[in-house]
Amino acid sequence: MLPNAVILILQETLEAALLIGVLLAVSTRVHDSKRWLPIALISGGCVAAILANQMGIISEWFDYAGQELLNALFQTIICLTIALAVWLTATIDPLNPQPGKVAAFSHCAIVIIFCAVVREGQEIILYLSGFMYTENFQKVLTGGALGFSIGASIGILLFYSLVDHAGRERRAACLVLLALFAGNMLSQSTLLLMQIDWLTQSPPIWNSSTLVAETSIFGQLLYALVGYEATPSPIQAAAYILGVTLVTGANFMPRYYPDKKKQQVQPVRGNDA
Amino acid sequence: MNRLIIKRILFYFGLLLAIAVSPISQAAPIIKIEIKDHLFYPSEFSVPANTKIKLLIINNDPTPEEFESYELNREKVIIGNSKAVIFIGPLSPGTYPFFGEFYPKTAQGKILVN
């Protein structure tokens, strides 16, 4: 029971912790308040509990496709909102942050963390609720505490190692992590659509399960970090690349198509020589 | 400018989706798997290769279970006393193990594709 609980809860926590760590590191750059974090965590947790409670009804929607559709929706929203948040941070001037854009970034962060917490939270709640009144509950809780603490610790270390670096390196690292995460989300959503036969499955484009098995610890870590898949189908790979491109594009677009307005409003600083 | 490009990307993605989402033309063969006392019944069965299969999983336990398989790339929570549908395949011949992620010590099974 215990290692199982550790792995299950670690997987879910790690995903949320990575996101929160990276977004916090990004938000220190744009100097917004960190108020979005508790808002997103609490509201996400509540909605996750409601969804877990109603999962029986939800999974019967669309001819037993409700669960997958809901999760795919959340994943797509996460991917698109990450792209939007990255675009916003790329246009915010860290020395003179525009309040409107900083607020918009905070809203994006709320949406991203909210969706992630709802997704991860409902699975954890369903899992724990199954053991609620059994003799194994203590073991599962212990395992859950272990998994949660390990995930949270990795998130904290990631955050501080990101914040510790100078602006440029930090931006690059955050961008890479967010882009991979967005790709991972989009590719997972296609997988869910295949599971309910809304997308047709085609044979995998490669099989690296002998090289790095998904069941191995390394495979699990790669899965959490970059969404490693040993046997991905072409659509999945395409969705992954699309997600990564979307986010990197959102980062570099403002550089090649700079805002015309912004150049005009360059403040004329004093003739106080 | 950039909004236009994002829109264009989204449009192509939609197009790709529309092509990929083909109507379910032929009904996939159904295989029923039951869960009882955290065991799969049947825990081992064979399916033909290169065919799409519809798995109908019925959870007779009061507790939720998660059907998971790394080899099949499938993962789905089936809450207590309810049923769920998962499509798998077309698959190439081989052995595809699956397990219940919530009770992996007992809920184990495999699909033989031939």
Place this chain on the structure above:
Amino acid sequence: MKSIRVFLVTVILAVVTLFSFISALRGYETSLQEVERMFDSQLVEKAKLIANINVQSIVRNVDSSDTAFQVWQGGNLIGSSDNASQTILGKLQPGFRYHNFEGYRWRTYSYYNTINAQWIIVAARQDIRFSLAENIALKAVLPAVIGLPILAVLIWIVVSRGLHPMRRLAHELGDKQANDLSPLSIAVNSQELSQIVSSSNDLLARLKSSLLREKQFASDAAHELRTPISSLKVQLYNISQEQPERNKEFGELQKITHQLEHVVEQILALYRTSPDEYHTRFEAIDLTSLAQQVIAEEYDNYERKNQQIEFFGQRQLILGDKFSLTTLIQNLLSNANKYTPNGGHIIVKIKRENDQVVLLVEDSGPGIPTYEHERLFQRFYRVGGDRHTSGESGCGLGLAIVKRIAELYNAEITLEPSSFASGTAFTLHFSAIIPVTLDSKQS
């Protein structure tokens, strides 16, 4: 702003958690494997025992149903426990495997007895086996989990204690007044901090002596300049009397000399106002009558520029000294006089706002752009720099003196656009004295 304490505590805790929990999990896994191996060897023992007993019937399990066995010979089931099924449990191949029957998952071991060509299959219930094994393995993990909160509190306390001298130092530095250059009195016994304390004390001492030197130099120089300027004035007067035909040139010379004298007087006023000197000699002064006096003295200047000056105010008492307050009002007013064009307006108001006396000087001059406000009060700074357009001469000391005197009184200076179409309003807030008694005295 990052807190060193939060950083240290969270990072140390995260690292400790990661390592202790992962090693606890490793411990759990190895002990689980050990126990499972032990159970497996028990299964082998049982299989061998059954082979030796040579069971040939269905045997009732005594008081537990978590093990089962079958004996096969030539494809026939010749003996079994009563909870075993009729089909082969697993395979007739030597070794361990898993098999589901009777609604449970079992760990099976198949053993081939070569002597009588019998297959013995022994099965033990996986869920019970695992539960037992896990209970043992769990003991390897629990201390780490329970210990973590205690560890967290300990780390918090240790880090806080370690950072305590630093917090005290930061506190002392933060509490220091801007003009307090006395050395830090904090006693530190840590290597890292004593360096900081001694370095900043060194710095403070050097700053103090260099400030003192500057002050001394300026005031000495100004003082020394006074005498030659006075004699210069006398000599100029004498020569001008002798050569009345060159009156125009001498007039210019006299004007320049007057300016020189003014600068020297201003420098002296600036450095004479040191806090310790003044507070001791403070007395109750009526700001209104003082302002009226100054306006009356300088009235010629306004008339010359055809400016309209208005004064509003009633008797308002503040604690202060006459000389510094006169200098302050003089400087503010001459500033307004200089930078307000011919025919402009100047308003001086003195009023009471709660426990404060407010002095307001407004003009209809060109106004001062916001980005200049910061530097306005710096010494020798003039708005617009060399392109100063008012055509007025000045040394840029006036407002520096105003600011310095205001600091002596803890009076806040604010700069706003005036109520005229253009221009500046200077507002100073002084604290009033003994409001109630004075009001009653007045009536």
